Amino acid sequence: MRKLLRLVRQSWRAAWKIYAAAVLLTALTVAAYLIYQSNMDQLGARFSQQVKEADLLADLYVELPLGQLLAEPVQPTGSWKARPTPQLAAAGRSLPVNTPYGQLTLLAIQPDAAYAGPLPEPGTVLINQVFATNLGLPSSGKLLLSSAELESEVTLVIDGSFQASAHSGHLLALVDGLPLSLATSAYNIFLYELADDLTLKAARTTLAHFYPAAFVFDGQFAQLLAQQTLEDSYQGFAGLELLFFTFLTLGLLTAFLLAFLDSKRELSVLKSLGLAPRELGTLFVLNSLVSAGSGLLLGTGLAFLSSSIMQMRGVLLSIKPQYLLPASGRVGLAYCLAVAIPANLAWRATVNQLLYDQTIPLISRRVTALRKRYVTLEDKLAQGWQLLQLPVIDGVLEGFIFKKVGDQVKKGEVLAFAPSWWGLAYTEYVATIDGEVGMWQESSGFLGIKPLENRNTPPQ
Amino acid sequence: MKDVIMETVQLNKAFSLGETIYAVNNVNIKIERGSMNVIIGPSGSGKSTLLSLLGGLDRPMSGDVLLEGQSYRALSEDQLALLRRRKLGFVFQFFNLIPHLTALENVMLPLQFINTPHKAAKRRGLELLERVGLAKRSRHLPLQLSGGEQQRVAIARALANRPAVILADEPTGNLDTKTRDEIVALFQELNQQEKQTFVMVTHDPSLSKFADQLIVMQDGCVVSP
Numbered sequence: 001m002r003k004l005l006r007l008v009r010q011s012w013r014a015a016w017k018i019y020a021a022a023v024l025l026t027a028l029t030v031a032a033y034l035i036y037q038s039n040m041d042q043l044g045a046r047f048s049q050q051v052k053e054a055d056l057l058a059d060l061y062v063e064l065p066l067g068q069l070l071a072e073p074v075q076p077t078g079s080w081k082a083r084p085t086p087q088l089a090a091a092g093r094s095l096p097v098n099t100p101y102g103q104l105t106l107l108a109i110q111p112d113a114a115y116a117g118p119l120p121e122p123g124t125v126l127i128n129q130v131f132a133t134n135l136g137l138p139s140s141g142k143l144l145l146s147s148a149e150l151e152s153e154v155t156l157v158i159d160g161s162f163q164a165s166a167h168s169g170h171l172l173a174l175v176d177g178l179p180l181s182l183a184t185s186a187y188n189i190f191l192y193e194l195a196d197d198l199t200l201k202a203a204r205t206t207l208a209h210f211y212p213a214a215f216v217f218d219g220q221f222a223q224l225l226a227q228q229t230l231e232d233s234y235q236g237f238a239g240l241e242l243l244f245f246t247f248l249t250l251g252l253l254t255a256f257l258l259a260f261l262d263s264k265r266e267l268s269v270l271k272s273l274g275l276a277p278r279e280l281g282t283l284f285v286l287n288s289l290v291s292a293g294s295g296l297l298l299g300t301g302l303a304f305l306s307s308s309i310m311q312m313r314g315v316l317l318s319i320k321p322q323y324l325l326p327a328s329g330r331v332g333l334a335y336c337l338a339v340a341i342p343a344n345l346a347w348r349a350t351v352n353q354l355l356y357d358q359t360i361p362l363i364s365r366r367v368t369a370l371r372k373r374y375v376t377l378e379d380k381l382a383q384g385w386q387l388l389q390l391p392v393i394d395g396v397l398e399g400f401i402f403k404k405v406g407d408q409v410k411k412g413e414v415l416a417f418a419p420s421w422w423g424l425a426y427t428e429y430v431a432t433i434d435g436e437v438g439m440w441q442e443s444s445g446f447l448g449i450k451p452l453e454n455r456n457t458p459p460q
Numbered sequence: 461m462k463d464v465i466m467e468t469v470q471l472n473k474a475f476s477l478g479e480t481i482y483a484v485n486n487v488n489i490k491i492e493r494g495s496m497n498v499i500i501g502p503s504g505s506g507k508s509t510l511l512s513l514l515g516g517l518d519r520p521m522s523g524d525v526l527l528e529g530q531s532y533r534a535l536s537e538d539q540l541a542l543l544r545r546r547k548l549g550f551v552f553q554f555f556n557l558i559p560h561l562t563a564l565e566n567v568m569l570p571l572q573f574i575n576t577p578h579k580a581a582k583r584r585g586l587e588l589l590e591r592v593g594l595a596k597r598s599r600h601l602p603l604q605l606s607g608g609e610q611q612r613v614a615i616a617r618a619l620a621n622r623p624a625v626i627l628a629d630e631p632t633g634n635l636d637t638k639t640r641d642e643i644v645a646l647f648q649e650l651n652q653q654e655k656q657t658f659v660m661v662t663h664d665p666s667l668s669k670f671a672d673q674l675i676v677m678q679d680g681c682v683v684s685p
Contacts, residue, residue, distance in 0.1 A: 006572055013560045269556045272517060273570045273617075274545020276538040351517035355556075400476035402521065412533065413472070413522035 004279060007270070008286045014266060015259045019291055022255040026295020026334075027302055029248040030327050033241065034303035038320045245330050252338035256288075260342035267346055268354035277347045284343035288335045296328055361419070361426035368432045377446070384451045385438065388429045391418050392445035399427070401447070403437045409449050410434055416447065465657055466491040466514065466625055471523035473509050473680075483509040484520070485680035491625065491673070494655035496647070498668050501677035507661040508629055510677065514659060515548055515627045516540045528624060545573045549618030553630035555610040557602040563589060563613045564598040570620040588616035592646060608639030615646060619656070628660040632667065640664065 012019050260267075267280070275283075300319075307319045341362065349360040370377070370387050377387055391398040399418025403409060409431045416429040431449055439448030473484040483506040491497050499507045512518040514525055516532050525532045527547055532540060549570075550556075557566045564585045571581035589595050592612040594605075602610050611631060618626050631647070632640040644666050650656045651670075660667060668674055676684040 010558070010561065014558070265556065266558050269558060270569075271541070272515070272544065272550045272556075274541050274543075274548075274573050276541035278538050279541075350519075351515075352512055355552075400480060402474045402476075402480050402482075410470075410522045417476075 004282055004286055007275075007283050008290060011259075011263065011283070011287055012290070015262050018255050018259045018262065019287070022252055022291045023294045023298060025248060025251045025255070026292060026331055027298035029244050029334075030296055030299025030331060031302035031306065033244055033327050033330070034300065034319050034323050035306055035317065036240070037323045037326075038303075038307075039317055041320055042317065241330075245334050248331070249334040249337050252334055253341065256284075256339050256342040259287075260346055264349075264354045264357070267349070268351045271349075271351045271354065280346050281343055284339055284346065288339045292331050292335045296324075296331055299327070300324060359419075359423040362424045363421075364426040364428065366428045366430050368430050377448075380439070380448055384433070386431060386433050386435070386449040386451075388415070388447045388449075390416055390429060390445040390447055391420070391427075392442065395443045397442055397445065401440070403440075403447075405437050405440050407437045409436060415449075462490075463493040464490045465493040466525070466527050466659070468510075468514070469524045469526065471510070471513055471525065472521045473506075473513060473518070474521055482506075482680040484513060486523070487680075487682050489675055489682060491657060491659055493624075494651070494657055495672040496651045496670055497657075497659045497673045497675060498671035499659065499661045499675045499677060500663065500668055505677040506680040507677050509680075511627050511629050511659065511661050514625075515550060516544055545570065546621060547624040549621065549623035549626040551611070551614050551618050551626060551628035551631045553633040555602070555607075555614045555634075557610055557613055557617075559602050562599050562601055563594060563605065563609075563616075566602070566613055567616045567620055570617060574621060584620065585616075588619055589613070591619070592616045606639070607635050608642060611635060611639070611643055612646065615643070615650075619650070625657045625659060628658060628662075630662055630664075631660060632662065632664050640666065644670070 267275075271280070303319050307317045310317045344362055345360045346354075348362070348364065352358060353360050367388060368386070370389055380387060390401065397418075398420070399416055401416040403415050409415065411431055411434050413431045414428050415431055415437075418427045418429075419425070420427070429447065433449055433451050435449045435451045437447070438450030439446060441447075467490045468487050471484050471487040472482065474480050474482045485506070487506075487510060499510060501507050509518070513520050516525070516535075527543065530543065532543075535543060557563075558569070561569070564582070567585040567588050568581045571584060576584070586595060586598060589598050592615055594609060594612050594616070597605060597609060602613070605613065611634075615626075615631075618628075628647075632643050635643060644664075647658060647660075647667070648670055651658055662668065674684065675682055
C-alpha cells in the first residue's frame with residue numbers, strides 16, 4: 001500500500017493541475033449542493049409556516065380571468081382605508097340584498113356585545129369603489145336596502161388594503177401577513193378575510209355577483225398553492241441536482257481522461273517495471289479517493305464560509321450537516337462513473353499500446369465457439385471440429401483473419417479478430433484445439449478447425 | 461550443457477494492416493545466462509515486437525516464452541507483471557524516465573515495487589547511479605540531464621532489481637557517437653564483469669560486434685543463427 005501511496009503522490013506531482021481542477025470542480029459542486037439543499041430546507045420550513053398562516057388568514061381567494069381585470073389600479077376610499085381589519089369579534093351571516101343590479105347575497109357581520117373595535121355603525125355599508133362602480137351603487141353614503149333588518153346590523157365584509165400587482169398592473173387585495181411568495185405570484189388573486197361563522201357558500205355567491213367570471217377558491221387553496229409551489233421548487237431541485245452531478249461526472253471524466261492521456265508514457269513505464277493491472281486499478285481508486293475527499297472537505301468549507309458571509313450580510317442561511325452524507329454518496333457515484341473509463345483503459349492497455357498511442361479497446365472478449373446451432377454444421381461438430389462465426393456484412397469480413405485453409409493451428413492461438421464500435425470493442429477468435437483450418441467461408445463467416453486426429457478424414 | 465535463461469517456442473505475432481503481417485513468425489531462440497544477445501534486422505522485420513514478447517509487454521498469438529523455465533502463457537496479467545518486476549529490466553530508445561522524478565527516484569522506482577525499505581532503496585539507487593557515473597546528478601530531473609545521462613539513469617533503473625535479463629530496445633538509437641560509445645562500453649562492462657544477460661535490439665553495428673549471439677531477423681523470421 002505504501003508504494004501505491006507513493007505512486008499516488010507521484011501522479012499528483014505529474015498532473016497536479018488536472019487533479020486540482022477535479023478537486024475544485026468537486027468542491028464547487030459540493031458547496032453548491034449544500035447551500036442549495038440547506039436553503040431549500042429553510043425555504044420549505046418557512047413555506048410550511050406560511051401555509052399555516054395563510055390558512056388562518058385567508059378564507060377566500062378570487063382569481064380573475066384576464067378579461068375581467070380592471071384597466072387601472074383602484075384607490076381605496078378614505079373611510080375604507082382608515083378602517084382597521086375587523087377582528088373575529090362579530091357574528092355574521094349572509095343576506096339577500098336587493099340592488100339595482102338585482103338581488104345580491106351580501107355578507108354581514110354583527111358585532112357582539114363585547115366588541116369595542118372600530119366597526120362601522122350599524123346600518124352602514126362599506127363598499128369598495130370597484131364594487132360600487134360595478135354594481136352601479138354610490139360609493140359613499142347610506143345604501144338603501146330592502147331589508148329593515150340590515151338597518152341594525154349589516155356591514156359589508158370585505159377587508160384588506162388594495163394595491164396594484166407589480167406584474168400586471170391589476171388590482172390586488174392583500175391581507176396583512178400574506179406570504180409574499182403568494183401575493184407576488186403570477187396569480188391575480190383577491191383575498192378576503194371573513195368572519196369564521198359566515199358560510200363559504202354565501203361568500204361565493206356574493207363574489208360571483210361582483211365578479212361574474214371569477215373563480216372563487218376557498219381557504220384550502222392557499223395551502224394547495226403553497227404546497228404546489230414548494231413541490232415545484234423541490235421537483236426543480238431534483239432536476240437541478242441531477243444537472244449538478246451530471247456536470248460533475250462529465251467534468252471528472254474529462255479530467256481523468258486528460259490525466260490518463262497525459263500519463264500514458266508514464267503508465268507504460270510503470271507497467272514495464274512491473275506495476276500489475278490490479279495495482280493500477282487501485283492506483284486509480286486511490287487517486288479518486290484523494291481527489292474526492294479533498295473536494296468534499298474543500299466544498300464543505302466553502303459552503304460554511306459562504307453561509308457565514310451571507311449571514312454577515314443579513315441573509316439567513318445555515319448549512320445543514322446532515323446533507324454531507326448524501327453529498328458524499330453523490331460525489332462517490334460521480335467519481336465511480338468518471339474513473340471507470342480511464343481506469344479500464346489503463347488496466348487493459350498493453351505497454352506498447354500506451355507507448356505508441358495505439359487504440360486501446362474498452363471492451364474485449366474471446367470467442368471460442370458458435371453462439372447458435374446450425375443444422376448444416378452438426379456433422380462437423382460431431383467430428384470434433386471447432387467452429388466459429390466471424391462477423392460478415394454483405395459478404396465482407398468485418399475484421400481480420402490470420403489463417404487460411406490448410407494452416408496449422410495450435411490450442412490457444414488467436415485465429416482472427418474483429419474490432420467494432422470504432423475500435424472501442426475488440427473480439428478475438430481463439431482456437432481451443434490443435435488442428436488445421438479446414439473451412440473458411442467469407443460469405444458466411446464460418447471458420448472451422450479440423451482436429452489433428454481427423455486430419456486425414458474428409459468431413460462427411 | 462549451456463545454461464539457457466530464456467527461450468521462445470514457436471512464437472507468433474501478427475498484425476493486420478489491410479493484410480495480415482506476421483511481425484514474429486514461428487520464432488525459436490534461446491538466450492544463455494550471462495550472454496550478450498543482439499537482435500538486428502531491417503526496419504519492420506519484427507525486432508521490437510519480438511523484444512516486447514520476450515518482455516511480456518505484449519501477448520503472442522501463439523507460442524510461448526520461457527524465462528528460467530517459467531512459461532508466460534500460463535501467467536495472468538498480474539502474474540506477468542510480477543515476473544517483469546522481479547526478473548526483467550528494460551531500457552528504451554527514448555529512455556522513458558518519469559519526468560517529474562529525480563534521477564535517484566527514477567532508479568528507486570522498481571525497488572518500491574518489490575517493497576524495498578526506503579533507506580535500502582535509496583542506498584541501492586545511489587550505488588547504481590555511482591556505477592553508471594552519475595552519483596553527482598542524483599537530484600537532477602531528467603530534463604536537466606543530457607541524452608546520454610538519461611540513458612545511464614535508465615540503465616541504472618533497469619539494473620535496480622538485479623534482473624535475470626535486461627531487454628534493451630535501440631538503447632543507442634537516440635544518442636550521439638561519443639555518448640553511444642560510452643553506453644556501449646557500459647553494457648559491455650556490465651555483461652563481462654557482472655555477467656548480466658542482455659537482449660538488445662539495435663541497428664548499431666558497434667553493439668553487434670560484442671554480441672555472443674547475433675539474431676538476424678527478416679520479415680518476422682529469424683534468419684540467423
